[in-house]
Amino acid sequence: MNTFQLKITSSSGCFYDGPCESLILPTDDGAYGIQANHESMVIGICIGEMRFLNENGWQSVILGQGYARSEDNHVTLVVDSAERPEDIDENRARAAKQRAEERLAVQNSRKEYYRGKLAMTRAMTRLKVKEKKYL
Known part of the structure; x- marks a missing residue:
């Protein structure tokens, strides 16, 4: 499957930087999905659970507010906070x-x-x- 580069940055630093096959973001309008070669865009992220698929399977991340930017097969998230469920x-x-x-x-x-x-x-x-x- 095609992949894209995903980078998640929170106020405490870089949370994740690596390949991703599929991404599901929490937005005010519901879940928003992104896959490889997605159209360029900027979208607002609300507090909620984000899921992404990489070589290790589906990963969950609890996000604070922020935004996602998709451009040239790279997706960058800038959020207030990001944490793994097991760290809660x-x-x-x-x-x-x-x-x-x-x-x-x-x-x-x-x-x-x-x-x-x-x-x-x-x-x-x-x-x-x-x-x-x-x-």
Whole structure:
């Protein structure tokens, strides 16, 4: 099968740089797929689970917000965060969910509300992927 070069960069550095056969990204409109020789484009990425296929099979990555750029058989992702399901600390994710729920309940300001909503989305995504992968 044809491959393309995939590079995932997060705020903590390069997460992955290597070949990829297929890529499924989380977007506000749902899942978006990319394969080799895809048309050039830029797309917004929302918090969620990304999956990509390489020589080791399907890999899952939990992404923060960012964007993907496809050009000349290279796809570059620039995201706030990227982590593997096996690196998620379930207790920490549950504590983050609880803090987000408390933040949403207080609703001191619109800014705090949106911060709480983002934190809740991040925590729920981590827990969902963790439960799916390791039940």
